[in-house]
Amino acid sequence: MTEQPAVRFDRVQVRYGAVTALDDFSLDVAAGETVALLGPSGSGKSTALKALAGFLTPSSGRVLLNGRDVTGLPPHRRGLGVVVQQYALFPHMTVAENVAFGLRARRSFSAKRVTDMLELVGLPGFGKRYPRELSGGQQQRVAIARALAIAPPVLLLDEPLSALDAQLRADLLEELRRLRDELPDVAMLYVTHDQTEALTLADRIAVMRDARLVDVDTAFDLYQQPPSSFTASFLGGANLLAGTVVSAGGLVRIGGVTLTASSADPLVEGADVRVAIRPHTLVVADDGLEATLTGLQWRGATFRLTCLVDGMAVHADVPSADGLPPVGSPIRLRLPATGAAVVAR
Template sequence: MSGSGIRFDRVSVAYDGNTVLHALDLTVEPGEVMALLGPSGSGKTTALRAVAGFVRPASGRVFIGGTDVTGLPPHRRGIGMVVQQYALFPHLRVKDNVAFGLRAQKAAKAEIPGRVAEALEMTGMGAYAERYPRELSGGQQQRVAIARALAIRPGVLLLDEPLSALDAQLRSGMLAELARLHRELPDVSILYVTHDQVEALTLADRIAVMDRARLQDCGTPQELYRTPRTEFTASFVGNANLLPVTAGAGAALLGGAELKVDTGGVAPGATATLCVRPHLVGLGDGPNALTGRVSEVQWRGATHRLYVDVAGERIKADVRELRTPPGIGDQVTVHFAPEDAVLLTAAVSEGAAASRRAGVAADG
């Protein structure tokens, strides 16, 4: 079969009575990169394996390119897959590793050399066709694994933590390569499993945030980063200050300080959480100024991370590198702009994911 796009129709998976994926409703559009982001045990890899056909849902259906593939074996789903440990055959040369899927699909022998060369050139590995995996670096082996997945010209590409075994420098380079491949393969749907927020923010058109076997939220990287709707999303997609406050009339109360924020119709007196990103917190006087004492200072190269204790809460501020940073115990003032803060309520935290899931399901 062939086709692009993935749809989970209330897919649940259970092992020995333990639900590891609960009623997942999610659509990956043709040509879209969807990242499944979440901690270990959140259900993201199980969701990918359900698409691949390696696990059978206890309930619900999986569609690829509009076709119900729930009952099809993996080799009939027309997908390419890359896993974190490469899974290359050590006794086969690079060209034969890449050809493996084509031979398994019984592609015409005359077509195989050209398809292999095409996939290797696409991943920058054309000069390594005659080498064995042991003669390659980790990054090169991962490129070969991607070439093998692309050689079958899949409509859907599944990537399961593909960069986790690489060091930081190689990971950065491979992120750029994957972004380039996405541009060159505009019709291929990509489902990308990761626990690394940088990978998700860099590559994905949309991010599905998962926790405890459930889809918690879904949106574009910009939506989830700039205007998170749940505390879990705010803390897992990027770094955030999450401060318990009481809503006022167009303001939030933290200790004795009144902070001007968009309350979004939150009733005065309601308890809420104020979310503001550390890089949006400035040092010195400004709007929404708060005075506290420095409890920790971390040098991070281009920035200093300051931890400032205010009204019993710790606020993180990432400020440009300071020639003379404040010391521990020093009194400082930090501030942030009203438009840079988001107010989260308990009702939003519980209901936002459901409303967004309904929208995602409707799109499908």
């Protein structure tokens, strides 16, 4: 007998009048799996989470939890843990009272459970403080502890780190990784527009655009062999260069340069294709693609070069600007020996 997924979206659609916020959305999340919904603003990712949480009712389709249709159930009867961007802590309650809120609502209060949850998120001894006495990262940890206190089978996280500064975001992302490992039976659905969060945390990534699911696969496979142009550019910021297949074995010519590129589908000699090449794999050299340097931006650890190749903007990330010609000058970009991928569509 096949085990039921912890979460199933079955052709879910959400409409607001003439506007479709989520269209024909189907996705399974297994128990213990972390799936990131990744996409730009307005792509439908938060709408999908709200449909699962019960904060809105789908116009059509079904939402199932462990095989049970919960499409029409109110949020409090779904038993899910929810963490949102702005913490949503009760300011008049202590940390311990916030964590215990769901337990008291279920009449299953346990002081030990509250203590255990605060230890789990790295806040032992913080129970008597109020939210105003905590940093943003600490408040978000309290929100996570509150969501986990009721032992939910599914934890929903809606842009939980976007309100934090860069260092807090990195620290809390590591905490979420640790929690994921310590809660092997809890399914997590993580909504984000940040590719680093998705790649760091998720077992699989569901890429969304214009209210629809575009691609879904493991984080590694989506990055290494993106199925679509949108995923290639959104996840990792790949350059998409026009090329021609030289041989079915994977040789592709871009401009006057031939390189080896992986492909999920069989290649046909002579076919025109698009090749995804990550900015960090390009090198400024004496040989390679002819280009014009049109922009130079310092990014701390690297310099981002913007170049024009056959009328198309191409980005390259290099460790140093030493020896680069002035903006507006010709330049050559050496393509990587490995790591390029033919985009299927």
